Amino acid sequence: MTSPPSRRRRATVHDVATEAGVSRGTVGRVINGDGYVSASAREAIEAAIKKVGYVPNTAARTLVMQRSQAVGFIVHEPHSLFLEDPNIGEILLGANTALSASDYQMVCLIVDSDRDTERVARYLSGGFVDGVIIVSARQDDPITRVVERLSLPAAFVGHPPDLGTAAFVGIDNRGSARTITTRLLETGRTRVGMIAAALDRDSGADRLAGFTEALGARFDPTLVEPVPLYSYRAGLEGMRALLAREPLVDGVFAASDAVAAGALEALREAGRSVPEDVGVVGFDDSAWATRCQPPLSTVHQPAAGLGQRAAESVLRQVDGAEPEVDQIVLETPIVWRGSA
Amino acid sequence: MTSPPSRRRRATVHDVATEAGVSRGTVGRVINGDGYVSASAREAIEAAIKKVGYVPNTAARTLVMQRSQAVGFIVHEPHSLFLEDPNIGEILLGANTALSASDYQMVCLIVDSDRDTERVARYLSGGFVDGVIIVSARQDDPITRVVERLSLPAAFVGHPPDLGTAAFVGIDNRGSARTITTRLLETGRTRVGMIAAALDRDSGADRLAGFTEALGARFDPTLVEPVPLYSYRAGLEGMRALLAREPLVDGVFAASDAVAAGALEALREAGRSVPEDVGVVGFDDSAWATRCQPPLSTVHQPAAGLGQRAAESVLRQVDGAEPEVDQIVLETPIVWRGSA
DNA sequence: AGGGAATGTGTGCACGTGCACACACGCGAA
DNA sequence: TTCGCGTGTGTGCACGTGCACACATTCCCT
Numbered sequence: 001m002t003s004p005p006s007r008r009r010r011a012t013v014h015d016v017a018t019e020a021g022v023s024r025g026t027v028g029r030v031i032n033g034d035g036y037v038s039a040s041a042r043e044a045i046e047a048a049i050k051k052v053g054y055v056p057n058t059a060a061r062t063l064v065m066q067r068s069q070a071v072g073f074i075v076h077e078p079h080s081l082f083l084e085d086p087n088i089g090e091i092l093l094g095a096n097t098a099l100s101a102s103d104y105q106m107v108c109l110i111v112d113s114d115r116d117t118e119r120v121a122r123y124l125s126g127g128f129v130d131g132v133i134i135v136s137a138r139q140d141d142p143i144t145r146v147v148e149r150l151s152l153p154a155a156f157v158g159h160p161p162d163l164g165t166a167a168f169v170g171i172d173n174r175g176s177a178r179t180i181t182t183r184l185l186e187t188g189r190t191r192v193g194m195i196a197a198a199l200d201r202d203s204g205a206d207r208l209a210g211f212t213e214a215l216g217a218r219f220d221p222t223l224v225e226p227v228p229l230y231s232y233r234a235g236l237e238g239m240r241a242l243l244a245r246e247p248l249v250d251g252v253f254a255a256s257d258a259v260a261a262g263a264l265e266a267l268r269e270a271g272r273s274v275p276e277d278v279g280v281v282g283f284d285d286s287a288w289a290t291r292c293q294p295p296l297s298t299v300h301q302p303a304a305g306l307g308q309r310a311a312e313s314v315l316r317q318v319d320g321a322e323p324e325v326d327q328i329v330l331e332t333p334i335v336w337r338g339s340a
Numbered sequence: 341m342t343s344p345p346s347r348r349r350r351a352t353v354h355d356v357a358t359e360a361g362v363s364r365g366t367v368g369r370v371i372n373g374d375g376y377v378s379a380s381a382r383e384a385i386e387a388a389i390k391k392v393g394y395v396p397n398t399a400a401r402t403l404v405m406q407r408s409q410a411v412g413f414i415v416h417e418p419h420s421l422f423l424e425d426p427n428i429g430e431i432l433l434g435a436n437t438a439l440s441a442s443d444y445q446m447v448c449l450i451v452d453s454d455r456d457t458e459r460v461a462r463y464l465s466g467g468f469v470d471g472v473i474i475v476s477a478r479q480d481d482p483i484t485r486v487v488e489r490l491s492l493p494a495a496f497v498g499h500p501p502d503l504g505t506a507a508f509v510g511i512d513n514r515g516s517a518r519t520i521t522t523r524l525l526e527t528g529r530t531r532v533g534m535i536a537a538a539l540d541r542d543s544g545a546d547r548l549a550g551f552t553e554a555l556g557a558r559f560d561p562t563l564v565e566p567v568p569l570y571s572y573r574a575g576l577e578g579m580r581a582l583l584a585r586e587p588l589v590d591g592v593f594a595a596s597d598a599v600a601a602g603a604l605e606a607l608r609e610a611g612r613s614v615p616e617d618v619g620v621v622g623f624d625d626s627a628w629a630t631r632c633q634p635p636l637s638t639v640h641q642p643a644a645g646l647g648q649r650a651a652e653s654v655l656r657q658v659d660g661a662e663p664e665v666d667q668i669v670l671e672t673p674i675v676w677r678g679s680a
Numbered sequence: 681a682g683g684g685a686a687t688g689t690g691t692g693c694a695c696g697t698g699c700a701c702a703c704a705c706g707c708g709a710a
Numbered sequence: 711t712t713c714g715c716g717t718g719t720g721t722g723c724a725c726g727t728g729c730a731c732a733c734a735t736t737c738c739c740t
Contacts, residue, residue: 059467
């Protein structure tokens, strides 16, 4: 009867103990399943737990164990690429699957503003998570620095951080881009261009580099159309610009499936048929790829696998393994559909 | 020097106190900013905090305060509608904004399997969150039951739970569907159909009900094509089926923008032009709406606002307010673009 | 018969924090 | 002097848990 709106007091081990007529220690042994407990005591305690509706207080357990059985999943995107990039969602689910299998709770933390940065840093410092998975960290990121300072087990997805010692899981953007461009050239195209997105990010720059390598001596910079984002609209406008400048283009490597979808629309506007007049390939193998008309030939990005491997790396580090053994590059098979 | 892989011990108030030559109590007063502290002590303590790199241990604070300054955001979707439904991401960001403004941490919990359900229930029971925002709860949901049992402050987004006493924030699906259907009829269409998705969920059923009401005596059940999901593919296939059965259809209300996008593709296949031959309207005003050709006329769903209002409701309840005053229905203005 | 396992149970301490209380000091008024 | 008050500081307890230790009982082996 302290104050009416306050929720009722939670049952503790002590309540269970008095209810079952034993001591706290015995109750603890039953809950954690170790040590010797007589059958009669066990039964009495289990009944008491049910009766008083006992659930362990995780905060207290975390405090004494120095372990929270939770791992943070940090998404640090300026506004909300979170919404547009289907990969992030897939990475998240992959990580959740792996953590769930080891009975860890995933805690998803969105960093959307500077205010968030500070709060998340406090949260991490507070010992609420045993480790973190970091997606798309920036250079000189305050969150990254906090993680280093706490020497919190961490795994980066997508790109290694500045320091070479941390664990990361990624794909070979450059090699994959080179491979699919080569495949596109093998279909007999002679003037192959690229809609190169997000050149300020490693993934974007690497994909362009791979494209350039594949073309070798045939590379012609006027066939590269840079656009700011991995978005449908960027693809639409980029393709329009490319067509206006180079009407004879007969092949296009789009930096992502969303960009490719926009490019297909621009080609349709211009009356070009795909793949007859122009071959188009994308990158990601996201939902866009099968939703397009014709469906896209693209590079499969194993997003769920990235999340899963990152989670496994963090769990290994929580168990005391060294991070640097975990620098993993996953395979990116090419999926050939109808667009080239 | 206990064990090399273990991370170094965190600094505590005690370390700060000895470093600054004062007692724990004084340090606490500086950190929490109440009580009398001399200027000299304050300076010494602030310097000591910087020097030893002190950050409060949130677990300990949670334990003693019975407050975690965190709110759970629970997404309970069978497989991963999470990825496909852009509304969920927007709701999430809206909630994060509101919580962030009150200096609360949002903790996003994904429930993807039965195993997750159990673990999340334990997590909630553990006192790691002061309240929860629940998106798309199911009937007889175990998570919902846990929340009730703990009498944890909660707000449901989308639809009220079985019990009428809990807080929820939603939109008037039926009224909005009725309004946009009426607008579509006012453009002079005579045979207006609907691609009705997800009839097993309240939102889907309510949108169909609104459509039916708008047509009144003119309602013809053969013009309703039910499809399972709010997806592009469902829209594509649904529209094909509807066209095959009713070639004279000249207006379509699609249950979501993704469905409408699929319908546009089917109409294009069939050689119908939009909006000349057939008027199409959608629902959600998501990214699909502006990405389509022509851009969609649709019902604006204030997803970010839903998240924000839900968060505010939870925070009010944490402060002791009664939940039942928070049963909020947000406005859903119609956005008229080119597709009808 | 006596010593030592094996089995079963209770108690004290620690985790790091907030808060209530006690205490110390200087000063002015009764 | 003695009391009260404002200011500044130290200490003990509580939060709920896990774990190490101490203790109690039984049983077997020498």
